[in-house]
Amino acid sequence: MVVGESGLGKTTLINTLFASEICAPRNYRQRFAKQMDKTTEVEILKADLEERGFNIKLTVIDTPGFGDYVNNRDSWTPIVEFIDDQHESYMRQEQQPLRTDKQDLRVHACLYFIRPSGTSLKPLDVEVMKRLGSRVNLIPVVAKADTMTPEDLLAFKQRVREVIDAQGIKCYLPPVDVDDEQAAENARHMQSVMPFSVIGSIDDVTTTDGRVVKGRQYLWGVAEVENEDHCDFKKLRSLLIRTYMLDLITSTEETHYESYRLQQMETRKFGEPKVKKLDNPKFKEEEESLRKRFTEQVKLEEARFRQWEQHLIAERDRLNKDLEQAHSQIKALEGEIDNMAAYHRQGGTVRR
Ligand SMILES: Nc1nc2c(ncn2[C@@H]2O[C@H](COP(=O)(O)OP(=O)(O)OP(=O)(O)O)[C@@H](O)[C@H]2O)c(=O)[nH]1
Ligand SMILES: [Mg+2]
Known part of the structure; x- marks a missing residue:
C-alpha cells in the first residue's frame, strides 16, 4: 500500500x-x-x-x-x-x-x-x-x-x-x-x-x-x-x-x-x-477529550459574551447620560427662546 x-x-x-x-x-x-x-x-x-x-x-x-x-x-x-x-x-x-x-x-x-x-x-x-x-x-x-x-x-x-x-x-x-x-x-x-x-x-x-x-x-x-x-x-x-x-x-x-x-x-x-466507533473504548478517550474541549470552548465563549454584555450596559448608560445632557441643553435653549420672545413682545429690541 x-x-x-x-x-x-x-x-x-x-x-x-x-x-x-x-x-x-x-x-x-x-x-x-x-x-x-x-x-x-x-x-x-x-x-x-x-x-x-x-x-x-x-x-x-x-x-x-x-x-x-x-x-x-x-x-x-x-x-x-x-x-x-x-x-x-x-x-x-x-x-x-x-x-x-x-x-x-x-x-x-x-x-x-x-x-x-x-x-x-x-x-x-x-x-x-x-x-x-x-x-x-x-x-x-x-x-x-x-x-x-x-x-x-x-x-x-x-x-x-x-x-x-x-x-x-x-x-x-x-x-x-x-x-x-x-x-x-x-x-x-x-x-x-x-x-x-x-x-x-x-x-x-x-x-x-x-x-x-x-x-x-x-x-x-x-x-x-x-x-x-x-x-x-x-x-x-x-x-x-x-x-x-x-x-x-x-x-x-x-x-x-x-x-x-x-x-x-x-x-x-x-x-x-x-463495535460501533463510538461504543469502542478506544474512541471513548477521544470522545471524552473532545467533550472537555467543547466545554472549555463554551465557557470561554460565555465569559467573552458576559464581558461584551457589561460593555454594552456601560455604553448604554453613557449614551443615556449624553441623552439627558442633550435634553437639558434643549430645555435651556427653549427657555432662552421663550425669554427672547417675551422680550420682543414687550417691544424691546434684541441686541445682536
Ligand atoms: N522529480 C520527480 N518527480 C516525480 C517523481 N515521481 C513522480 N514525479 C512527478 O510528480 C507528479 C505526481 O505524481 P503522481 O505519481 O501522480 O503522485 P501521487 O502521489 O500518486 O499523487 P496523488 O494521486 O494526487 O496522491 C507527476 O508529475 C510525476 O511525474 C520523482 O521521483 N521525481
Ligand atoms: Mg496517485
Missing part, C-alpha cells in the same frame, strides 16, 4: 516498480497509465510477478494523497479504516466453520511517502505515521530523491530518523538473523538506509555514457531509478519482493493481525459484530 501527501509520486512509484520488473505484466502500461492523474479513491491493482521461478500474486493498493486542507483528517481516516477492515474481514472468515479459500487483503507493507523538504516530518506525517505504525509494517520513503543534492538528502534522512525515534513511531525493521552472519549484515544495512529515498519514472532515458535506463532527464544529466548512488529504489524493491517479502507476511500475521484480534476480543464477544 502506498500512502502520503498528494503529488509525491505514489502512483508513479507503483508504475516504476512494475516497469522495472522484467516479468511484469505486459499490459502494465495500459493498466496503470490512466492512473497518472490525481488518484481520487483507494484503488486495488493485482499483478502476477515471477521471481526466481516462483509466481507471486502481488496486490498493490494505491490511495489518494492528502490535500492542502486545514483539516486533513478526512483524507487519511478511510486509509486507516481500510487496513482495519481487512483485519476484521479476515477475522470473521476465520470464525466461520468453512475456513478454506479465505479472502485476504490484509496489508503487509505500507510505504509512507515523505515530502523532500528542507525541514523534517510535518505534524500531519507524524499523526498519520503513528496510526499506521501500530497497524501495519510501515516503511517510510523519501519521495523525489532527484530534487535534493546527495548531502541534503543524507541530512534530511537523518532528521526524519530522529523525529521517528523521538515520536515513538513504529516502523518495519528487517529482522537480524543471529545464525546467518551475511543475512544479519544485510538486515543491519537495510535498517541503516531507512527511510528509503526513491525516484519514480517509467521513461527510458539515455545517460551521458550511453546507457538506456529508467530515469528522469535533466539538463545536468540523468537521475537514475536503479542507480544506488542516486536513490535507494533497488534496496526498497529487494526488501519488498525479494529478501523480506516472507517476513513482511509473517510479521503482519503474528504482530499486527494478532494485536487487532486481541484488541477486538477484549472489547466484544465471539461472533459479535464490530
